[in-house]
Amino acid sequence: MIGDALFRNRREAGRRLAEALAHLGGEDPLVLALPRGGVPVGFEVATALAAPLDVLLVRKIGMPGHEELAIGAVVEGADPQLVLNEALIEFARLPPGYVEEAQERQLAEIERRRRLYQGTEPALPVLGRTVIVVDDGIATGATVKAALRGIRLGRPRRLVLAVPLAPQDTLEALAGECDEIACLASPEPFHAVGLHYEDFGQTGDAEVVRLLRQARAARPGSRAAGAPLAADARRT
Template identity: 65%
Template sequence: MFEARDVFADRQDAGRRLATAVAKYADANPLVLALPRGGVPVGFEVASALGATLDILIVRKIGAPGHAEYGIGAVVDGANPQVVLNEEAMRIVRPSSDYLEAEKNRQLAEIERRRETYMEGRPPVPVEDRTVILVDDGIATGGTVKAALRSLRRAGARRIILAVPVAPPDTIEALAQEADEIVCLSTPEAFRAVGLHYENFEQTSDEEVVSLLHRARSIPVRPQ
């Protein structure tokens, strides 16, 4: 049985509690990056509390030839989109360079389509020399988050903070080398699924994402 502190009412509750945990970064002009869709309601609360800019970071998996669910890498959007490859999977699969290039371009097109849907054509906020707080509604295996963190490092972020409400302890340990700091409110040993740690874990819709990102543009950014 979970303790009360391990359960969040909804993503808004999780975001408010997470905002308190990262409040020390409010004066660092942080950029809050949320992983859509479920990370956006959480990230909105964090950005609102910190007086920070909110943007999204879209990650698209590159699947193995003939086995799309087996990830061999990922494409991560941003001012300069990054391709992050899983070295172990690459050694096993050995995909051709033509396949990788085609998949990269296909996923980049999908990223652009989603960014157009969510951000109405606004370009990504550059992360170079910024303190970045990467937010999701929870982590299970961590593959997507790892790709996102590595892309932020390559893009020149000055400091990277991973902030999530809940994740299994072994996943947090595996990600420790990828971020400068990890803030995770709950790391239950008996972790089975992110949704079990929420009373309300209804799927976040595209419409909700668009609405929150629109509202985020009116957040008063804390003066530096």
């Protein structure tokens, strides 16, 4: 850790973030958290705003031979969206069918993860909703940008990005992707997100499942959340 930490842990960061989002409480918002670290933050936001909580699953499509370089991403939802970096795709000269095959693989992985986290619960629709996308912090913003673009295609009424901390230049780059940004801190110089938390331990799948189940049980009209954890989650 360097200097003084800004947040004790993700739950405390989420409670503070919820205070900055209190003005949205009357809009019946939907909170979408990026797993895994964004879920404890999003849980606190959703609890404070009496809002439903869901995960937002995003899978990168990498360039052949350079998988760390994203040429696009698949963003889940009631109608999954493919977000592409057209400039990179033109430069890459991809083999025929590459994007389509990669999309199918990532959609299968998204489905696997949704079954792990939410069982048979479908993704909550965003059409006409105020949607708050939550993560535990942003560095480069590439994944969040894809997530916001994918959600925007689902036609929410209002799209809000909410994070405890992010670099100022990254926030400026993301400003055009949403209607509002709530960010508690932009430390300078900006180091790795985890260095600004006292406790930034890994969020396990079992914790994600537990928090989503707890949030789901609090929703009026939802099925009782009493089913056992998925086997994969129990092993974490």
